[in-house]
Amino acid sequence: MIIRTIAHPRAGLIGNPSDGYFGKTIAFAFRNFSAQIELWESPELELLPSRRDHSVFKSLGGLHADVKQHGYYGGFRLLKAAAKAFYEHCQQRGVALPDRNFTMRYKSDIPNRVGLAGSSALITACMRGLMEFYGVPVSRHSLANLVLRVENQELGIPAGLQDRVAQSYQGAIFMDFDRRLMEERGYGNYEELDALRLPPLYIAYREDLSEGTEVYHNDLRARWQRGEPDVLAAIAFWADLTVRFRAALDAGDVPEMHRLINANFDKRASLYDVGGGNRDMVTTARSTGASAKFAGSGGAIVGIYDDEPMYVRLQEAFAEKGIRVIKPDLAPGLAAGDQR
Numbered sequence: 400m401i402i403r404t405i406a407h408p409r410a411g412l413i414g415n416p417s418d419g420y421f422g423k424t425i426a427f428a429f430r431n432f433s434a435q436i437e438l439w440e441s442p443e444l445e446l447l448p449s450r451r452d453h454s455v456f457k458s459l460g461g462l463h464a465d466v467k468q469h470g471y472y473g474g475f476r477l478l479k480a481a482a483k484a485f486y487e488h489c490q491q492r493g494v495a496l497p498d499r500n501f502t503m504r505y506k507s508d509i510p511n512r513v514g515l516a517g518s519s520a521l522i523t524a525c526m527r528g529l530m531e532f533y534g535v536p537v538s539r540h541s542l543a544n545l546v547l548r549v550e551n552q553e554l555g556i557p558a559g560l561q562d563r564v565a566q567s568y569q570g571a572i573f574m575d576f577d578r579r580l581m582e583e584r585g586y587g588n589y590e591e592l593d594a595l596r597l598p599p600l601y602i603a604y605r606e607d608l609s610e611g612t613e614v615y616h617n618d619l620r621a622r623w624q625r626g627e628p629d630v631l632a633a634i635a636f637w638a639d640l641t642v643r644f645r646a647a648l649d650a651g652d653v654p655e656m657h658r659l660i661n662a663n664f665d666k667r668a669s670l671y672d673v674g675g676g677n678r679d680m681v682t683t684a685r686s687t688g689a690s691a692k693f694a695g696s697g698g699a700i701v702g703i704y705d706d707e708p709m710y711v712r713l714q715e716a717f718a719e720k721g722i723r724v725i726k727p728d729l730a731p732g733l734a735a736g737d738q739r
Contacts, residue, residue, distance in 0.1 A: 402438045404527035407730045408515035409565035410694040410701040414641035419559025420634045421578040423641035426565040429727035434507040434520040436528040446478050447504035474505050474521055480553035481525040496533050513604045514695025516562035522546045523566045540586040543567040570732030594729045598653045603717055603724040604699035633666050657690040660702055664692035687712040
């Protein structure tokens with residue numbers, strides 16, 4: 400029997416990047432793209448390479464283009480790190496795993512290195528496959544923590560919980576990473592929002608701006624750890640935006656939601672150089688009347704548009720610059736225990 404599991408990219412709608420700093424965020428997972436795992440029993444444990452793991456190129460230029468798009472590593476290191484962390488998770492909890500081996504392969508069409516959490520989606524899908532294969536249930540908040548452990552401890556990727564929570568729970572999630580909760584029990588307060596109340600959303604991205612998340616977060620984290628007043632104030636500002644956005648969502652106040660999304664990006668851009676290409680994407684979107692902010696660490700933006708004529712203007716403005724724009728199809732929320 401072949402086990403098939405899936406996880407989706409996410410977009411940080413408001414509040415990011417305060418998720419690693421005891422802040423608050425709202426994010427959603429969407430089904431336009433996916434990371435998928437197939438896993439079946441076999442005599443030996445084997446991880447099969449995907450197109451992102453190949454090492455044969457047509458030319459030096461081909462190698463250069465591949466590294467720019469996918470970085471120096473494909474999905475192999477993610478799967479190996481996930482399997483190692485899953486094994487240790489079970490050992491630490493006294494869970495005896497059946498004496499079974501598997502063969503695993505993966506595929507992903509999530510745009511790479513544009514801040515849509517493609518790496519954590521693949522790790523999440525891998526964890527779901529291992530959970531099902533070995534019959535080990537893991538709660539949604541524990542799964543998010545486990546995926547973050549893979550990235551932080553195994554791979555040295557600086558990140559917070561937002562992406563992993565959105566991918567573990569799916570739907571649109573309000574997250575409060577209150578310091579007391581995080582320090583006492585290891586996870587925050589996560590509440591699913593009514594996705595039907597969200598205004599029309601778009602996501603735009605350009606892969607030629609791709610950077611790893613560590614490029615944007617390393618310096619911010621160091622400044623936060625040093626207690627720089629402007630960074631501490633920004634974290635509090637983003638958390639407050641999240642609370643205000645939720646209130647505006649409940650009230651159906653779309654103009655206020657526009658303003659809050661724009662304020663999120665403007666504060667971020669005041670702290671460090673977000674890059675000319677990223678800023679141009681935001682400026683282009685706003686020129687049509689839409690709001691815009693980073694969906695993650697850069698390379699992709701998310702925002703609100705008011706109606707179909709505005710979306711058409713978005714498409715036309717982005718097409719001139721070779722930028723893709725989509726309407727995100729939100730992934731339905733997962734109930735506790737449902738991690739397929």
